[in-house]
Amino acid sequence: MVYTLTAVLSVVVVLTVELLWLRTGVLRTARFWLAMIIVLAFQVPVDGWLTKLSHPVVRYAPADMTGWRFPWDIPVEDFAFGFGMVTLTILVWVRLGRRAGEDPS
Known part of the structure; x- marks a missing residue:
């Protein structure tokens, strides 16, 4: 279960980094969740093609x-890794924008 544990750990680490260190508030915005829907819209067909059992x-x-x-033949762990990767990228992007004095929105 190494892949499963690593996928779950990636989500826990990203959420912990946001809640305890970065504190961007991004997870509470509609923009973030819209971005996640867009990511899923591309991830499902691509990941489905790459991992199809046939x-x-x-x-x-x-x-x-x-x-x-789910759906098709996509391992559920792939969604956890995708969430962790995209979320951490957005969080760091927003945080660096605020450090530079820019408005990240």
Whole structure:
């Protein structure tokens, strides 16, 4: 379950960094959640194509994950990693913009 644990840990770390250190408030904005919907709109078809069980481009070790796949054949862990990666990028971008005295919106 290494992949599963790492995916969950990535979300926990990003949320902890936001709540205890960066404190941007981004997670409370409609813009952030709209951005996440846009990311999912692209992630689902691309990840679905890459991980389709009938002809996978990317293969996962079954012992390293839950085996839950939704929608189509996308491992649920991929959504956690995607959320963590995109969220951390947005949080750092906003934080650096505020340090530079710019309005990040």
